[in-house]
Amino acid sequence: MFSWFKNKKYPVFWNKYLKKFKTPQPKTIENTRFIVFDTETTGLETSTDRILSIGAIGIFNNIIEVSDSFEVYLKQDEFKAETVEIHGILKGGNLLKIDENEAIKQFINYIGNAVLVAHHTVFDIEMINIALKRLNLPKLKNKNIDTGILYKKLEGVKETHISLDTLCTKFNIPKHDRHTASGDAFITSLLFLKIISKLKQERNFHYSDLFRVSNNNGLI
Amino acid sequence: MKNTIAERIYDFLRNFPPFDVLEKDQLLHIASQVKVTYVEKGNFVFKQEENPHQHFYIVKDGAIGLYRTLENDQILVDICDEGDIFGLRPLIQHDHYLMSAKANEESILYAISVDLLKEIIKINGKVQKFIIASFSSNIKTPYAKTNNGHLFANVETLETINSNFSEVRTAEFSKNPITCSQHCTIKEAAQEMSSKRVGSILIVEDKNPIGIITDKDLRLKIATGLVSIDENVSKIMSSPVITFSKKITIAEAQIQMIKHKITHLCITENGKPTSDLIGILSEHDIVVMHGNNPSVLIKEIKRAKDTAKLKYIKEKASKLLKGYIEQSIPIIFISKIISEINDAITIKVIELSLAEMETQPSVKFGWLALGSQGRKEQLLITDQDNALVFEDVSTENYKTTKTYFLLLAEKVTEKLHKIGFKYCPADMMASNPNWCLSLTEWKTQFNSWITKPSEDSIMLCTIFFDYNLIYGDKELVSKMSDSIFKSIHTYEIFLNFLGGNALRNPPPLGFFRQFLVEHDGEHKDQFDIKSRALMPLIDAARLLTLSLDIKDKNNTIARFRKLVKIEPQNADLYLSCIDSFKILLRYRTKQGIKYNDSGRYIELNKLNKSEKLKLKGCFKPIKDIQELLNIRYNLSQMM
Helix, strand or coil, X not given: CHHHHHHHHCCHHHHHHHHCCCCCCCCCCCCCEEEEEEEEECCCCCCCCCEEEEEEEXXXXXXXXXXXXXXXXXXXXXXXXXXXXXXXXXXXXXXXXXXXXXXXXXXXXXXXXXXXXXXXXXXXXXXXXXXXXXXXXXXXXXXXXXXXHHHHHHHCCCCCCCCHHHHHHHCCCCCCCCCCHHHHHHHHHHHHXXXXXXXXXXXXXXXXXXXCCCCHHHHC | CCCHHHHHHHHHHCCCCCHHHCCHHHHHHHHCCCEEEEECCCCEEECCCCCCCCEEEEEEEEEEEEEEEXXXXXXXXXXXXXXXXXXXXXXXXXXXXXXXXXXXXXXXXEEEEHHHHHHHHHHCHHHHHHHHHHHHHCCCCCCCXXXXXXXXXXXXXXXXXXXXXXXXXXXXXXXXXXXXXCCCEHHHHHHHHHHHCCXXXXXXXXXXXXXXXXXXXXXXXXXXXXXXXXXXXXXXXXXXXXXXXXXXXXXXXXXXXXXXXXXXXEEECCCCCCCCEEEEEEHHHHHHHHCCCHHHHHHHHHHCCCHHHHHHHHHHHHHHHHHHHHCCXXXXXXXXXXXXXXXXXXXXXXHHHHXXXXXXXXXXXXXXXXXXXXXXXXXXXXXXXXXXXXXXXXXXXXXXXHHXXXXXXXXXXXXXXXXXXXXXXXXXXXXXXXHEEEHHHHHHHHHHHHHCCCHHHHHHHHHHCCCEEEEECHHHHHHHHHHHHHHHHHCCHHHHHHHHHHCCCCCCECCCCCECCCCCCCCCCEEEHHHHHHHHXXXXXXXXXXXXXXXXXXXXXXXXXXXXXXXXXXXXXXHHHHHHHHHHHHHHHHHHHHHCCCCCEEEHHHCCHHHHHHHHHHHHXXXXXXXXXXXXXXXXXXX
C-alpha cells in the first residue's frame, strides 16, 4: 500500500529515475558512467538564487563522450544584473530557453543512475535539489564526486577551496568557454580524467576510493 | 539544442586537413560524436599488431610518437602533434596496427569513428583525395595527387595506389643476388662474397634457393673453428630459406623477419621456394628504406620517383634539422648537410623534369641556385630563387631553345613549389624569361647591372652574385663568373655602390643600446634578424670577396675565412664576424623551428636576458665591419 502511495505521488520521469537505481551498479571506474556537470546560477545563495543553465558531459571507460552531452538554458523570473558579466546569460537573450521544471526533468532523464562529478559538487547538487523541492520531489539519489576533493587526495593537501582556474593551470588545461555551464563541465571532465589517471599511476586506486573522503596523509 | 562543447571541437578540427574541406554541418556532426581521451606520458594508445580500434585519432594537445618494434628495438617513425591524424590506415584497410602509438608527453586526443569518416568520403571527393595522398606519401598534409582510385575497394587496389607509403609500399629488393651451388666449398663461397662485397650468399639448385649463408654464419660456425672452410656449403647454410613473391611490402617483410628471426628473405618468381630466384631482401635494405640519416636521405632522394616522395624526404630533413639544432651540432656542419639535401632534391627534380620533356636539351645548360641556397645558408624552407643559363645558339635556333628551357624551368619550379620551396614572390626564378638566358645574354645583363648601377640593379646583383651551380655544365658558369669579374674591374666604382647597399641597414642597436625594431607594418616592434643582423654580414662578405677577386666562394662563412687569410691585419674582425654569423644563423633557425616560420622576426619580449645579451654581443662586429666598409669605399662621401 505504501508503494502504491509513493507511485501515485511522483511523476512518471521520477519513477523511471528511481527504477534505474534498482539494478546493481557497476563497481569499476571503467564500467561506470560518470556525468560531469556544472550549473550557472544567478548567484551563490542556494536558497534564493536560481539556475540559469546546466551543462554536462558523460565519461565512460575513461573516454569523454561528446555525443553524451547535455546543455539547457532556463527561463528565469529571478534576474540579477550583477552576475551577468560572469556568466553572460541575459534575461531575454537569443538562446532557446525552457522552464525550470522541464529543464530538471530533462536533466534527470539524462543523468539516470550515473555518478555525478562537479567541481565543488555540494553547491551544484544543492541547486538541483532545491529546484527538485520546488517540484515537490526528493533529493538526487546519485553518488557524487568533487574534483576539488579528488585533487586534494592526489596531492595530500588540506586547502579548503581550490578554484577550477588554479587546477586548469596546474593541469595544463586550456580555459575555453570558462563560465559557461558546458564549457566548465568539459574543462572539469578533462580535469577528472587527468586526476584519475595520475591517481591510478601513483597508487592502487579503485572505484571505491573515489568516494572515500577521509585522507590519512595529513595526520602525522 | 545548443552544443557548446561540439562547437569548440569543431573550431579546432576545421583548422586541419582533411576536416578543413568539410561542409560546416558535416564537420559539426563529426564534432558532436567525438570521443575525448587523455593519455598519460609513456602510455600507449595502441600497440603494434593490435586489432584496429573503431576510431582514428587527432592530437588535440601533446605529442604522440609512432614506433615500430623491430626485434628488440623501438624505432621512432613519426611524431604527431597538434592537429595530426594517426591510426587511420588500419581502419580503412581492415588491417592490424603496423606501429605502436605512445604518448611522448601527456596528450589529449580526439577519437573519431571511422564509419563517420567513411560516410563523408563517399560524398566528398576532396577528403578522399587527401586520404589517398596521405597514404601514398605518409605525410600529414600531402598535396593531393590526381587519383581516382576507389578507397575502400579492397587492400589490393590500395596497395597499387599507395606505392609509396613506407609500410605498404613494395620493398625494393636487390636483384641478381650472389649465388653458388650446393657443391661449393665454404671457402669458395666466402671468396665470392668478398669479391662481390656482399654479406650473404644464396645456395641454389636449378635456380631455386635452397639455403643461405650470411656473415653471421661465417662468424659463428667458421671463425670459431666449428666447421672447416673446406667443407661443403650445405654444412653451414641455413635451410630452408623463407621465400616471398616480389610483391612483398616492407611491413610484410619486417613481420616475416621478426617472426622467423632472420635477416634475409629470398624473393622468387611466384613466392614459393620451388620457383626461380629473382632477388634478396635484407634487413639492411629495410633500414635504408626507413632510415632518417643524411646519407640515407640522399640515397632516398636519388631513388625517388615523384614529388610526393621528395616532399616526404624534405620533411624528414626538417626533422633532422630540428634534432641537430637541439643537439647543438655546429651550424657549419648542419648547413652543409641541409644544403646538400636541398641540392640533391633540386637535382632530382631537374632529372624528373628532363624525363618529362619530349626531347633532351639540344645544348648545354646550367641550373643556378641564387641567394641563400646559392650561399648554402638555407636551413629553413624559404622561397626558391633560381636562374638558368644555356649555351649560345644561332639566332634562328634561339627561340626554340629558349622556349625549351623555359618549359623545363616551369616544370622544375612547379615541382619545387609542391615539395615546399615556395615560389619566389618577386619571380626570381628560372621560369621567368628574364632569368632564363643564354651565356652572352647573362654577360650583357651582368655588365649592364655593373656599369649602370641603380638601386634595383644593385639589389639584383646581391641576389644573382651568390649563385651556385646545382645541375649542368660547369664551364658555362665559370665563363659567366669570369665575365662578371672582368666587368667589375673595368668599372670599379660599382663596388662603392655595392658598399652603399651593404650599409643600408644600420647597426642593429640604437643610441641607448636598445634593439632597433620595426616601426610599422605587420611586424611592428619585432626585431628583423634577417635584414638587420644577417644581411649586413652577408653583404659585407660578398663585397669584400668581389673586390679582392675571390672566386668560387659563395658561402658567407667561407668568404670571411678566405678574407682572414688574405688580410691578416683584419683577421680578428673577420673571425668575430664568423662567430656572430654562426650564432645569428643558429638563432634564426631555432626561431623558425619553434614558430614554424622563416624565423626572420623576433619578438624581443619573448627573449630572456641572457639571450638578449648574446644577440647584442653579435652586433659589435656588424658595427665594426660596416665602419670598415665605410672607410674602404669612401661611402660617407657617396651617401
